[in-house]
Amino acid sequence: MGNKLKNKEFQINVDVAGRIFKIFVDRDNEEEEEFTRLSAKKINEEIEKLREEYNNSTDSYNFLAMASLNIVKKLLAEQRNNNHESFIEDVKDLNEEIKDIIE
Numbered sequence: 001m002g003n004k005l006k007n008k009e010f011q012i013n014v015d016v017a018g019r020i021f022k023i024f025v026d027r028d029n030e031e032e033e034e035f036t037r038l039s040a041k042k043i044n045e046e047i048e049k050l051r052e053e054y055n056n057s058t059d060s061y062n063f064l065a066m067a068s069l070n071i072v073k074k075l076l077a078e079q080r081n082n083n084h085e086s087f088i089e090d091v092k093d094l095n096e097e098i099k100d101i102i103e
Contacts, residue, residue, distance in 0.1 A: 014040040017047055017060045043067055 009024040012033055021040075025033045046067035051057065 012036065016040050016043050017064045042071065046070055 008028065009026055011022050012025055013020050014023055014037060015021075023036055025036060043064075047060070047063045050063045050066050050070075054063075057063075
C-alpha cells in the first residue's frame, strides 16, 4: 500500500504562518499543487494584513485564527453569491420553457 501511495502522490513543502508543512499532493490532479501553494500564500497575505492592522504583534496563533475566519467568511459569501446566480439562471431557463409551452 505504501508504494501505491508514493506513486500516486508527491510531497511539497508549504509555509503557513512561519511554519513549514509537508503536504502530499495527488499526481493525477494537476491543479492540486497550485491550489495548495496559492492557499498558503493567501493565508500568509491575510496574516500579514492583520499584523499591519494590529501593530505587528507577534502572536501568530491569533493571526492564523483570525485569517482563517476571514478567508472562510469570504468563501461562504462567494458561494452564496454563486448559488444565487445559479438559481437566477435556473429561473430564467424555466421562464423560457414556460413561454415556449404557452405559445
